[in-house]
Amino acid sequence: MKKLLSTTLLVLSLGSNLLGDKIDVFVASSAKLAMIEVTKEFKKINPRDEILLSFGGSGKAYAQFSNGFAYDIFMSADSTYPAKILADGMANTKPEIYALGSVALYSNNKELIKLGMNALKSDKVKHISIANPRLAPYGVAAMEILTNYGLKDTVASKIVMGDNIAQSVQFVDTGAADIGLVAYSLLKETQPKGEYLLIDKSKYATLEQTFVLTKHAQGKPLATKFGAFIVSKQAKAIFKEYGFDTK
Numbered sequence: 001m002k003k004l005l006s007t008t009l010l011v012l013s014l015g016s017n018l019l020g021d022k023i024d025v026f027v028a029s030s031a032k033l034a035m036i037e038v039t040k041e042f043k044k045i046n047p048r049d050e051i052l053l054s055f056g057g058s059g060k061a062y063a064q065f066s067n068g069f070a071y072d073i074f075m076s077a078d079s080t081y082p083a084k085i086l087a088d089g090m091a092n093t094k095p096e097i098y099a100l101g102s103v104a105l106y107s108n109n110k111e112l113i114k115l116g117m118n119a120l121k122s123d124k125v126k127h128i129s130i131a132n133p134r135l136a137p138y139g140v141a142a143m144e145i146l147t148n149y150g151l152k153d154t155v156a157s158k159i160v161m162g163d164n165i166a167q168s169v170q171f172v173d174t175g176a177a178d179i180g181l182v183a184y185s186l187l188k189e190t191q192p193k194g195e196y197l198l199i200d201k202s203k204y205a206t207l208e209q210t211f212v213l214t215k216h217a218q219g220k221p222l223a224t225k226f227g228a229f230i231v232s233k234q235a236k237a238i239f240k241e242y243g244f245d246t247k
Helices: 002-019 029-045 058-066 080-087 110-114 116-121 137-148 165-174 221-230 233-241
Strands: 022-028 050-056 073-075 096-101 103-106 128-131 159-162 179-183 196-198 207-213
Touching: 022 029, 022 058, 022 221, 029 050, 029 096, 029 165, 029 207, 029 221, 029 233, 050 058, 058 073, 058 080, 073 080, 073 221, 080 207, 096 137, 096 233, 103 116, 103 137, 110 116, 128 137, 128 165, 137 165, 137 179, 137 207, 159 165, 165 179, 207 221, 221 233
Parallel strands: 022 050, 022 073, 128 159, 128 179
Antiparallel strands: 073 207, 096 207, 103 179, 103 196
16 A cells, blocks of 8 residues: 555656746736747756746836736736736745847938837828836836926827737737837837837836736746746846846
């Protein structure tokens, strides 16, 4: 009987190792393309582990998390929401910066991009796409930019808002908006040069994209291992490929 029990425990142990571990990770839309690549690299050396990535606006995801959604790792587009998770007593680690984001002016019309921020005042521009500042840090940055260029009131009636920055890019891609203030990280590897223009970083607060391991990660070695990989040299190189700066 003891031999049978030992054999059963051994089989269960081997089965667990073969299956690997699983964690849920929220990723701000601005980091979607980069994090897909980061996860692929991680999986090359951890093939049995499962990383479930969910993408969206940081504010909306924080609301979901606060209402019980069990993200093990929360990767925001700013430092605000991870700091809130820490203040809520729901963090397993202190927040850590994984990338520094940049805002770009983006359009399918190269002639508009040549005009720079003055393009927003053009009669040819009927709709300007930004992320909703109540839900997404890149939306906050877009409003700062409009204010600092003295355009906030002038173009207010033209603004259309996406729930997250990926949706704001989509508005331009589909023609629902003529131009947009969006995440450079969603353009650098996907759009031809000349159809976007990097915005002067002095015009908006630094987008310190920060992550935290939450209380749901307690007792999950995979969360700790993946968190360490997110700030590794290998991951930082990928973030740079997608237009992020790193510390």
